[in-house]
Amino acid sequence: MKSRSQSARIALYLKPLFMNELRVENLHVAIGDQQIVRGLSLAVPRGEVHAIMGPNGSGKSTLAKVMAGHPDYHVTKGKITMDGEDLLALEPDDRARKGLFLAFQYPSEIPGVTIANFLRAALAARLPEGEELEATDYYAKLYEKMELLGMDRSFTSRAVNEGFSGGEKKRTEILQLAMLEPKYGVLDETDSGLDIDALKTVAHGVNTLRGSNIGILLITHYQRILNYIVPDHVHVMVQGRIVRSGGKDLALELEERGYDWARAGADEPVLTR
Amino acid sequence: MKTENKAVDIDRNRGDFAYPEVHIRDAGRGLSEKTIHYISDVKEDPDWVREFRLRGLKTFLEKPLPTHWASKDLEAIDFDKIRYYLAPGSGAKRSWEEVPEDIKRTFERLGIPEQERKFLAGVEAQFDSEAVYSNIKKAVGEQGVIFVGSTEGLKNHPEIFRKWFGKVIPIGDNKFSALNSAVFSGGSFIYVPPGVKVKHPLQAYFRINAESFGQFERTLIIADEGSEVTYMEGCTAPKFETVALHSAVVELVALKGAKLQYITVQNWSSNVFNLVTKRGLAHEDAEIKWIDCNIGSRLTMKYPGVVLKGRKARGEVLSIALANNGQHQDTGAKMIHAADETTSNIISKSISIGTGRATYRGLVHVPKHLKHCKNNTECDALLINSTSRTDTYPAITVRGTGNAVQHEASVSQVSSEQIFYMQQRGLTKAQAMSLSVNGFVNDLVRQFPMEYSVELKRLIELEMEGSVG
Ligand SMILES: Nc1ncnc2c1ncn2[C@@H]1O[C@H](COP(=O)(O)OP(=O)(O)OP(=O)(O)O)[C@@H](O)[C@H]1O
Numbered sequence A: 001m002k003s004r005s006q007s008a009r010i011a012l013y014l015k016p017l018f019m020n021e022l023r024v025e026n027l028h029v030a031i032g033d034q035q036i037v038r039g040l041s042l043a044v045p046r047g048e049v050h051a052i053m054g055p056n057g058s059g060k061s062t063l064a065k066v067m068a069g070h071p072d073y074h075v076t077k078g079k080i081t082m083d084g085e086d087l088l089a090l091e092p093d094d095r096a097r098k099g100l101f102l103a104f105q106y107p108s109e110i111p112g113v114t115i116a117n118f119l120r121a122a123l124a125a126r127l128p129e130g131e132e133l134e135a136t137d138y139y140a141k142l143y144e145k146m147e148l149l150g151m152d153r154s155f156t157s158r159a160v161n162e163g164f165s166g167g168e169k170k171r172t173e174i175l176q177l178a179m180l181e182p183k184y185g186v187l188d189e190t191d192s193g194l195d196i197d198a199l200k201t202v203a204h205g206v207n208t209l210r211g212s213n214i215g216i217l218l219i220t221h222y223q224r225i226l227n228y229i230v231p232d233h234v235h236v237m238v239q240g241r242i243v244r245s246g247g248k249d250l251a252l253e254l255e256e257r258g259y260d261w262a263r264a265g266a267d268e269p270v271l272t273r
Numbered sequence B: 001m002k003t004e005n006k007a008v009d010i011d012r013n014r015g016d017f018a019y020p021e022v023h024i025r026d027a028g029r030g031l032s033e034k035t036i037h038y039i040s041d042v043k044e045d046p047d048w049v050r051e052f053r054l055r056g057l058k059t060f061l062e063k064p065l066p067t068h069w070a071s072k073d074l075e076a077i078d079f080d081k082i083r084y085y086l087a088p089g090s091g092a093k094r095s096w097e098e099v100p101e102d103i104k105r106t107f108e109r110l111g112i113p114e115q116e117r118k119f120l121a122g123v124e125a126q127f128d129s130e131a132v133y134s135n136i137k138k139a140v141g142e143q144g145v146i147f148v149g150s151t152e153g154l155k156n157h158p159e160i161f162r163k164w165f166g167k168v169i170p171i172g173d174n175k176f177s178a179l180n181s182a183v184f185s186g187g188s189f190i191y192v193p194p195g196v197k198v199k200h201p202l203q204a205y206f207r208i209n210a211e212s213f214g215q216f217e218r219t220l221i222i223a224d225e226g227s228e229v230t231y232m233e234g235c236t237a238p239k240f241e242t243v244a245l246h247s248a249v250v251e252l253v254a255l256k257g258a259k260l261q262y263i264t265v266q267n268w269s270s271n272v273f274n275l276v277t278k279r280g281l282a283h284e285d286a287e288i289k290w291i292d293c294n295i296g297s298r299l300t301m302k303y304p305g306v307v308l309k310g311r312k313a314r315g316e317v318l319s320i321a322l323a324n325n326g327q328h329q330d331t332g333a334k335m336i337h338a339a340d341e342t343t344s345n346i347i348s349k350s351i352s353i354g355t356g357r358a359t360y361r362g363l364v365h366v367p368k369h370l371k372h373c374k375n376n377t378e379c380d381a382l383l384i385n386s387t388s389r390t391d392t393y394p395a396i397t398v399r400g401t402g403n404a405v406q407h408e409a410s411v412s413q414v415s416s417e418q419i420f421y422m423q424q425r426g427l428t429k430a431q432a433m434s435l436s437v438n439g440f441v442n443d444l445v446r447q448f449p450m451e452y453s454v455e456l457k458r459l460i461e462l463e464m465e466g467s468v469g
């Protein structure tokens, strides 16, 4: 048996083989024979918040769904890894249980299944076989997160997204993010459909979750949300590629100058980091 | 009804096994007068029963298969290959210890009779043709409640038995009721005396063990005036290559002011043809409720009904049918209003998966001269993936004024987008599907006794696991 100090010393010599990051390398995605993502590269380390901004139809949601393993999209080239592990080889549910979360731009409705039951099933799916969720702890956590996001407790007994307003759906996505505590969260236009007060609440929720344990990729059209959730990096995506990357000020510059500016002089894909 | 909050611990996943046969009585394959005499001799039937059987046989042979409206798949049943009577050769035991070892092991693997100790007022277990075990709690027996096999019922209680037997469902009701009348064996006979309210459910468990076998149980339940009783039945069979046939007849009689609830959870293997006739007769101010959950089988044809004979009688059918790949659930309900101020309620939910097919057939009949009758029919279908199909045939004939009918139907899909959404939260495809199905049946299942809703939920999960393979 090695002593504790010995193994600590050994650990010092071991360099990690990979970064703790969500990494996309030279990704090409097609649907049918239409290329939607064309040579996109990106890396979001844990502990950072990256924003992707891009015009309608530039392929932002496609990127998000491909990361999550949506069956409709065909990856023709490139790699996606999470903490060094090949994500493309995994089923969507495996990716989720290993720590990838996608807040959908258009969340599905699940008739008859309450939020409480849905989240409970999702959490239970993460437990080792034979272990069960402790009901009191579960509800305590659920109510705490709902309070953080300014949601009424009555929501727990409503069916997931059924008859929810656009804003309520977005809040529910972030509630799920908060409950499932993923390693990486991809938030696809969580800001759209939120009024200004809701935006502040949701941003506050995300900022509370922010920390060294989670990497966040924030997809948005508008600079507005970035005033509340301040990103470490901003990427501009046009026609399936990252055309510019920079600090948080890039978002302001983009707002001022528009996407044409971003597009100009960026014919070659920019490799970030 | 108050019952314990404890799940019935039957693992139906483990239903697919069979022990070597232990039958001493065997009527052989095929059906003729000889078969009838064999059964009558072995069972020492009184003459009237033997005659009843022979009439049943005659009617069965005369009637064509109902393939003009029902599935042509019925033609796959080779009636000459079926074995109509198989029994271990000794009567039902009152004590579990006396049940033959093999049979005991079968039921123990299925979780019976542990559950009897848990929350039931009585249990009957049928193995192929005959009851091998039947017992009711002492306190229930002391109230005058009779709960025995049909053979024992007709012999020991002829005065009640004969009065109602074959009255709710006559021999010639349909080809399969005629077949059952010819070769019936097993099933339960229950009588609840006036005013007696049986607090806990009585349960029967039907098990097909032998290959190419036909199970033809016959159940008759009489709830006398002002009494209350709940009966639950469960069924399984191992999966053989050959066709098995389950063709039961269940007759319920609720006398004035009585309340009778009949709950079925069937989980047949996919070689079983399940062709069952179920009907109740509700007298004045009485209530009959069928809760019918059909999972599995190759083809199920079953339309529980209530004849609302007395004023203010109430009838209800709550049903769930799950048609997995290659299966056909042809189910529905019949409500025959025959008195003023009678009400009926039908809620049917079907789920079709893959090539599975669900058909709803309803019949609501309110003749012209009746007043203030009400019917509510809701049928909802859920399709999981595009090859599923569902058909609805709601025949509603309501005549006269002052009668109210309400009919709603819906078809919904579980989209691949919904499945993906749930998978993104960490649920497997099978878990996602069973969650959707549970969500779909949820509002209905909430009305079931707790034990059954828990069991049903688990059965759905097992079925979904099988369907995504
Ligand atoms: N399932 C699909 N079938 C056909 N085309 C698709 C599909 N999904 C995406 N596309 C096409 O791919 C392109 C990129 O779509 P995507 O949804 O990724 O854009 P986006 O950047 O998220 O846009 P928005 O800002 O409007 O949300 C669009 O032209 C879209 O029509």
Ligand SMILES: [Mg+2]
Pocket: A060, A061, A062, A105, A188, A189
């Ligand atoms: Mg989008």
